[in-house]
Amino acid sequence: MIYSLDQITKSYPTRHGPVSSLNGLTFDVRPGERVALIGPSGAGKTTLFRLLNATLRPTSGALRFDGQDVGAMAGRELRAMRRRIGTIYQQHHLVPSLTALENALCGRLGYWSLLETIRNAVRRDQRETERAMAALEAVGLADKHQARADQLSGGQQQRLAVARVLMQDPGVILADEPFASLDPALTGAIASLLTGLASGGQRTLVVTLHDVELALRYFPRIVALRDGRVVFDQAPAEVSRGALDALYAGNSEPEEALGDKGEAKHESYRERSCAR
Amino acid sequence: MIRAKQSMNPTVNEAARVSDWREWRPSLNPLLRRIAAVFGLSAVLVLCWRAAEIRPSALFEASAAASVLHFLRSLFPPDLSPDFLRVVGAAIGRTLAMAIAGTTLSIVIGLPLGALATATLYRRGVLMAGERKGAGLLLLAGLSRAARALLGFLRAVPDLMWGLLFVVAVGLGSLAGALALAVSYCGVLGRVYADVFEDVDPRPLEALHATGATRAQVFLQAIWPQAAPGVVAYTLYSFECCVRAASVLGFIGAGGIGYEINLSMRLFEYGQVFTLIIAFVVLVAATDALSRSLRRRLRANAPLGSPAHLPLILGRGLRERLISTGWLTKGRIAVVAIAAVAVSFYASGFAGGALTDPELPRRVTRFIGAMFPPESDPSFLRSLVVPLFQTVGISVMGTLVGIGVGSVLSLPATSTLVFAEADAAGRRSLPSRLWRWAVYTAARLMLNALRSIPELIWVLVCILAVGLGPFAGTVAIGLHTGGVLGKLYAETLEEVPTQPVEALRASGASLFQILLWGMWPQARPMLASYTVLRWETNLRVSTILGLVGGGGLGQAIYNNVQLGFYPRVATLIAIVYLLVIATDWIGDRLRRRPAVA
Numbered sequence: 001m002i003y004s005l006d007q008i009t010k011s012y013p014t015r016h017g018p019v020s021s022l023n024g025l026t027f028d029v030r031p032g033e034r035v036a037l038i039g040p041s042g043a044g045k046t047t048l049f050r051l052l053n054a055t056l057r058p059t060s061g062a063l064r065f066d067g068q069d070v071g072a073m074a075g076r077e078l079r080a081m082r083r084r085i086g087t088i089y090q091q092h093h094l095v096p097s098l099t100a101l102e103n104a105l106c107g108r109l110g111y112w113s114l115l116e117t118i119r120n121a122v123r124r125d126q127r128e129t130e131r132a133m134a135a136l137e138a139v140g141l142a143d144k145h146q147a148r149a150d151q152l153s154g155g156q157q158q159r160l161a162v163a164r165v166l167m168q169d170p171g172v173i174l175a176d177e178p179f180a181s182l183d184p185a186l187t188g189a190i191a192s193l194l195t196g197l198a199s200g201g202q203r204t205l206v207v208t209l210h211d212v213e214l215a216l217r218y219f220p221r222i223v224a225l226r227d228g229r230v231v232f233d234q235a236p237a238e239v240s241r242g243a244l245d246a247l248y249a250g251n252s253e254p255e256e257a258l259g260d261k262g263e264a265k266h267e268s269y270r271e272r273s274c275a276r
Numbered sequence: 277m278i279r280a281k282q283s284m285n286p287t288v289n290e291a292a293r294v295s296d297w298r299e300w301r302p303s304l305n306p307l308l309r310r311i312a313a314v315f316g317l318s319a320v321l322v323l324c325w326r327a328a329e330i331r332p333s334a335l336f337e338a339s340a341a342a343s344v345l346h347f348l349r350s351l352f353p354p355d356l357s358p359d360f361l362r363v364v365g366a367a368i369g370r371t372l373a374m375a376i377a378g379t380t381l382s383i384v385i386g387l388p389l390g391a392l393a394t395a396t397l398y399r400r401g402v403l404m405a406g407e408r409k410g411a412g413l414l415l416l417a418g419l420s421r422a423a424r425a426l427l428g429f430l431r432a433v434p435d436l437m438w439g440l441l442f443v444v445a446v447g448l449g450s451l452a453g454a455l456a457l458a459v460s461y462c463g464v465l466g467r468v469y470a471d472v473f474e475d476v477d478p479r480p481l482e483a484l485h486a487t488g489a490t491r492a493q494v495f496l497q498a499i500w501p502q503a504a505p506g507v508v509a510y511t512l513y514s515f516e517c518c519v520r521a522a523s524v525l526g527f528i529g530a531g532g533i534g535y536e537i538n539l540s541m542r543l544f545e546y547g548q549v550f551t552l553i554i555a556f557v558v559l560v561a562a563t564d565a566l567s568r569s570l571r572r573r574l575r576a577n578a579p580l581g582s583p584a585h586l587p588l589i590l591g592r593g594l595r596e597r598l599i600s601t602g603w604l605t606k607g608r609i610a611v612v613a614i615a616a617v618a619v620s621f622y623a624s625g626f627a628g629g630a631l632t633d634p635e636l637p638r639r640v641t642r643f644i645g646a647m648f649p650p651e652s653d654p655s656f657l658r659s660l661v662v663p664l665f666q667t668v669g670i671s672v673m674g675t676l677v678g679i680g681v682g683s684v685l686s687l688p689a690t691s692t693l694v695f696a697e698a699d700a701a702g703r704r705s706l707p708s709r710l711w712r713w714a715v716y717t718a719a720r721l722m723l724n725a726l727r728s729i730p731e732l733i734w735v736l737v738c739i740l741a742v743g744l745g746p747f748a749g750t751v752a753i754g755l756h757t758g759g760v761l762g763k764l765y766a767e768t769l770e771e772v773p774t775q776p777v778e779a780l781r782a783s784g785a786s787l788f789q790i791l792l793w794g795m796w797p798q799a800r801p802m803l804a805s806y807t808v809l810r811w812e813t814n815l816r817v818s819t820i821l822g823l824v825g826g827g828g829l830g831q832a833i834y835n836n837v838q839l840g841f842y843p844r845v846a847t848l849i850a851i852v853y854l855l856v857i858a859t860d861w862i863g864d865r866l867r868r869r870p871a872v873a
Contacts, residue, residue, distance in 0.1 A: 053782045083784030093779035097797045106793050110784025117789050168783050 001064070002172060002204050003029040003052065008061035009228075010047050021047040023228040024061070031171075032201035036219035037208045040248050043225040045208045046090075049176050052206065053087045054078060066171075083110030086170035090177040092157040096150035100141055100160050103149050104132040107167030135166040138193065154181035162190060166197075172204045173197065179214060191218050212244060320672070327662075327669025328750045329827070331742070335751075340741040347740050350546035360548060363536065364555050369623065371532035371559065374450045375522040376620035378457025379515045386427075386462035390469025393424040396499075397473070397491060402482040424470065430463025432856040433849055436820040439525045440837050441845070445643045446636060451625040453530030457518050464517075468510045469503075476502035512567040519563045523556055524730050528823060533559070534732075538824075541736050557728045570609070643842065650846035660832060660851065666746045667828035667855070671815040674750045678757025678814075679807060681726070685758065686765035689719035692777075693769070693787065723766070726759025731817050735826040746827025753814050753821070764806045765799075772798045805867050812863040819852050 005027055011020040021044045029035055037045050050056035051063060054070050063070045065081060073081060086107070094103045105120075108128055112120065120128070136142045139159035144152065149160060158181045165173055175194065179187040195218055198205035209215040215222055216236040224231040224247050231247055232239070334340060396403060398420035404413075439456035446452050473495075480498040489497065526534025533556050540548035688694060694716045734752035742748050769791075777794040785793065822830025829848060836844040 055778060055782050079784040079786060081784075082782055085782070087779065087782045089775070089779055091775060093775040095776040095780075095794055095797050096773075097800070098793070102793075102797075106780055106785075107783060109780060109786075109789040109793060112789065114786070114788060117786075117792065121792060164779075164783075170783075 001028045002031045002033075002066055003206075004062075004064040006062045006064075008051065008058045008063055010044070010051065010056070011059050020059075021228055022051075022058075025225075025228065025230060027223060027230055027233060029204060029206065031204055032198065033221060034195060034198050034205045034219050035207070035221045035223055036215035037206065037223050037225060038210070038212055038215050038247070039225035039231070041210075042227075044228040045225060046176065047228075048225070049087070049174055049208065052172075052174055053085045054082050079110060083168065084171045086165035086168040086173045088158075088161045088165055088173070088175040088178050090180060092161045094149040094157055094160060094164075097148060099146055099148055100136060100152065100163075101129070101132050101145040103160055104135050104145075104163045104167050105129070107135075107164040107169075108132075110168065132163075132167060135163040136160075138166060139163045139190070155183065155186055158182055159186075159190065162193065170203070172206065175205070175207045177208055177210065179209070179211065187214070323665070324669040324672040327665040328673040328746045329666075330673060330750065331747055334742040334747065344737070344741045347546060347737065350544075351550040353547060354550040354554065355545070355547040356551060360551065364533075364551060367526075367531075367533040367536045367552070368555055368559055370450050371522045371526065371534070372519070373620040373623035374453040374457065374525070374530065374532055375515065375518040375563075376616055377450075377454040377624040377626065378461060378522065379511070379518045380617050380620070381454065381458030382461035382465050382514070382518075383511060385458065386465035386469060389423050389427055389462065390466040391473065391495065392420055393427055393466060393470040394473040394499075395420070395470075396476075396478065396481065397495065402478045403485050403491065403494065423466075427463045427466040427470070428857075429853060430459055431467055432463075432816075432853045432860075433460070434816045434820050434852070435460035435521045436525065436528060436823060437833060437849065437852065439528050439530055440823070440833065441643075443529050444837055445640045448529045448531070449625055450531045450623070453522060453525040453532065454624040454626070456525060456530070457521060460521070461514055461518055465511065465514055468514075469507060472503045472506040472510070473499050475506075509571050512571050516560075516563050516567050520560055520730060523559070524732050527732050537733060538736075553729060553733065560728060646842040647846035649843060650850060651841070651843040652847065656844060656847070660829070660848070663822070663827075663829045663832050664851065664855070667818045667830075668815070670746050670749045670753060670818040670821065670826070670828055671811060671859075674753025674818065675757055675807070675811040675814050677750065677754025678761050678810065681754060681758025682723075682761030682763075682765055685719050685723050685726075685762040686769065687719075687791075688715045689723055689762060689766040690769045691716065691766075692772075692774075693791065719762075723759050723762040726755050727763060728759070729756065731756045731821065732824055735821055735824050739825055744825040744827075749818060749821040749826030749828060752826060753817060757810055757814060761807060761810055765803055768799045768802045768806070769795050808863045808866045812859050815859045816856060819855065 005025050008022055008025040009020060010022040011018040025044075025048065037048065039045060047056065051058055054065070054073075057071060065085070068081070070081070095106065098106070105124075105128060108131075109117070116125075119125070133142060133145060136145050139162050141152075141156060141159055141163060144156060149157060152160060158178065162178070173194065178190060178194065182190060191214070194205060194207070197203050207215075207219065209219075216239065220235060221233070222236055222239055223233045224243070226247055232243055391397065395401065398404075398416045435456055438460045439453060442452035442455045442459075446455065476499050480502070481494055484494050484498050522530075523533045526532040526536065527538045529535065533552060537549060537552045537556070540546070540552060694712050731752050734755050735748055738748040738751045738755075742751065772795045776798070777790055780790050780794045818826075818828050818830075820828075820830045820833075822828045822832065823834050825831070829852060833845065833848050833852075836842075836848065
C-alpha cells in the first residue's frame with residue numbers, strides 16, 4: 001500500500017467550536033493506481049489533499065505512507081517523504097516573480113543539499129537547467145522559459161505546475177483539479193501526460209475532479225466523498241447514474257460546478273484567442 | 277501536440293517580446309554594462325568607506341568594549357528617586373506640549389499651503405480643462421507652484437536644523453522647539469495633503485465643476501469628503517513623528533526629555549539616562565497606541581494605494597475593523613483635543629514670556645536679514661567638501677550596517693519562519709517549541725530596543741565606544757536603521773503570499789530553500805523599496821549628527837550658528853537642501869527601476 005488511511009478525521013477550530021472537515025475516512029491506495037476523487041464542494045477533498053502531501057496533520061486516525069506513520073515524522077525524514085509526493089495545486093501556487101524555468105527548478109529543491117542550494121543560487125547547475133528545459137518542453141512551455149510566472153495565462157500556469165512536478169519526479173502525484181483552467185485540447189494532452197506518467201505502474205496518481213465525465217473516462221478507480229466520508233469506491237463501469245445523482249443531491253454544487261466550468265470556458269476562450 | 281499548437285501562434289511570442297522592457301533599452305553590451313556597474317558601485321562604496329572613516333578594528337579594541345561595558349553597568353540601577361521622577365514628569369509634559377503645539381501649528385499652516393499646492397485645483401486636470409488662460413489663472417498657477425516648492429524646502433531641511441535656527445531667533449526653550457516642529461512638519465503635511473487631494477476620484481469634481489460650482493465649493497463638496505480619511509490618518513501619523521522629534525529637539529536646547537538626556541549624559545549620570553530612556557520609550561509607545569486607536573475610532577483608514585496609506589502599512593496592526601465608538605464619541609474626542617492643544621500652547625510659552633516680548637519680531641527679522649547674502653567665499657566652500665562627503669558616506673555606510681543588522685535579526689523575528697502552524701505536519705517537541713519562542717522573542721525585543729532609541733542617543737553611546745567622529749555616527753545610524761529595517765523586513769517576509777511557500781514545502785524543500793526560492797523572490801521589491809526609503813531618511817539624519825559629535829555637515833552648522841556666522845549658515849542650509857533633493861531623486865530612480873520594483 002502506498003497510502004493507507006484509517007479512520008482519519010480532521011477538524012478546524014473556529015470561533016463557534018471545531019468544524020470537522022473529514023469524518024472517519026478509511027481507504028487504501030495501491031502503488032501504481034490511478035484514483036479520481038469526486039464529490040460536491042465542501043466534501044473535504046482539499047483537506048484530504050493537504051493530509052496526503054503531509055503538510056497537514058490529521059486530528060485523529062492513522063495515515064501511513066508506504067508503510068510509515070506520517071504523524072510520527074519530522075524534520076529531514078518528513079522532507080524526504082514529501083519529496084516523494086508531488087502536488088499540483090488548483091491555484092497552481094507558483095512563485096509569481098520567478099521565471100517559468102526557475103519555477104520548474106523549484107521542483108528539484110528537495111534533492112539539493114544546503115551546499116547545492118547555495119551553489120545554485122550563485123551559478124545554476126547546467127544539468128538541472130537542461131532537465132528543467134526538458135520538463136518545460138514536455139508541457140509545451142519551452143519558448144516561455146524566460147517569462148515570469150505571473151505573466152503566463154491560467155492554462156500556461158497550470159502546465160508550468162505540471163512541469164514543476166515532473167522535475168520533482170515523485171512516486172505519487174496528487175493533482176487538485178488539474179484540468180480546471182485548460183481547454184478541451186489541452187485537457188486531453190495533460191490528461192494523457194499524467195496518465196502516461198502513471199501507466200508504467202511506477203507512479204501513483206490521485207486526482208480530484210469536479211468533471212465526472214473526465215473522471216470516468218481516464219481513471220480506473222473512482223472514490224466519491226461527501227461530508228468527509230467515502231460514499232462509494234468503485235470502478236467507473238460500476239458507478240451508476242443514481243449514485244452520482246445522490247452524491248451531488250441537495251448541494252450547492254450545481255452552481256459551484258457551473259461557476260467552475262464558466263471559468264474554464266473563459267480560460268479556454270483566452271487560450272484560443274491567443275492561438276489565433 | 278501541445279508544442280505544435282504553441283509554435284503555430286507566433287502572436288503570443290511577439291506580444292511577449294514587445295512587452296519586454298529590456299528590448300527598448302539602449303543596446304549596450306550587457307557584459308560591459310555589468311562591469312561598469314560593478315566598478316561604479318565599488319568606487320562609491322570605497323569612497324563612502326573612506327569618508328565615513330570606518331575603522332572596524334576600533335569596535336574590537338579592548339578600551340571600546342570596556343567603556344561600553346562600563347556604560348551598560350552604570351545604567352543600573354535606574355534613578356527612581358522622587359525628586360528625579362518629578363524632573364522626568366515635567367520633561368515628558370514639556371515634550372508632549374511641544375509636540376502638540378507643533379503639530380497643531382503645522383496643520384494650520386500646512387492645510388492652506390497644501391490646498392494651494394494641489395495641482396488639480398490650480399494647474400491641470402478636469403477643473404482647468406475648459407478654462408481660458410488668463411493672467412489671473414497664470415498667477416494662481418504660479419502661486420501654486422511656489423507653494424509646492426516652499427513645502428518641499430521646509431520638508432527637506434531637517435527638523436533639528438530648524439530647531440537650531442529657532443533657538444537663536446527666539447531663545448532657548450520649548451517655544452523654539454514647537455516652532456521648529458511647526459515649520460518642518462508643515463512641509464511634510466502640506467506635501468502629503470496636496471498628494472491626497474490630487475489622488476481623489478476626479479469624476480465628482482468634473483460633475484460639480486459642470487454645474488458651475490466655484491473652486492472653493494468643489495474643494496469642500498468633492499475633494500475634502502474623499503480626502504478626509506487620508507488627511508486624518510496622515511496627520512495622526514505625523515503627530516507620532518512629532519513626539520519623537522520633540523524629544524530629540526531637546527538635545528539642542530529646546531527643553532524636554534532630550535535636554536535631560538543630554539544633560540545627564542554629560543554629567544555621567546547614567547542611572548538617570550536609563551530612567552529617561554525608559555520614559556522616552558514609554559512616551560513614544562503610548563503616543564503610537566493612542567494615535568492608532570484614534571485612527572481606528574475615527575475610521576480614518578486611507579484608501580489603499582494612496583500615499584497616506586504608507587503610514588498605515590508602517591503602523592501595522594491597524595486592521596480595517598469597525599469598532600463601536602462607545603463612550604468616546606467624536607464630540608468628546610474633540611473637546612479633549614481642544615483642551616490638550618490649549619494647554620500645550622500655554623506650556624510651550626506661546627501665551628506669555630518670549631512671544632509677547634516686543635523685541636521678538638525685530639530679533640527674528642534681524643536674524644533672517646543677517647543670513648543674506650549667503651556666504652560664497654571659495655575657501656569656506658572648500659572647507660565644506662570633506663564634511664559633505666562625510667555626510668553622504670555616513671548615510672550610505674550606516675544604511676549598509678543597518679541592512680546587515682536588520683537582515684540578521686529579521687530572520688529569527690519572522691514568525692512564519694520560526695513557528696510552523698499548530699496543525700502542520702511534523703512533530704515539535706516541547707523544548708524545541710520553547711527554544712523557538714525564546715529566539716523569536718529575543719529577536720523582536722532586540723529590534724524594538726534598537727528602533728525605539730533615536731539616532732542621536734545612539735551617537736552619544738557610540739562616541740563612548742569609538743570616539744568622536746563620523747565612525748560613531750555611522751555605527752549609530754546603523755544600529756537604529758537595523759532596528760527599523762529588521763522589523764520591516766520581518767513583517768514583509770511574514771506577509772508574503774503563502775501559497776507558493778506551501779507548494780515548496782509540500783515538495784520537500786527545507787526552510788532555507790523555502791526562504792531563498794519562495795519568500796525572497798516575492799518579498800524582494802518591497803524590501804528594496806523600504807531600504808531605499810530608509811537611506812533617504814538616513815541622509816537627512818546624517819546632516820545633523822554633527823550637532824552631538826557624529827561627524828558630517830552638522831558640526832559646521834552647529835559651529836557657525838554658535839559663532840553667529842549667519843551668512844555661512846544660510847549657505848549650509850542651501851547645501852543640505854540640495855543634498856536632500858538630490859538624494860530623493862536618486863532614491864526615486866532606484867525605486868522605479870524595473871529590477872527593483
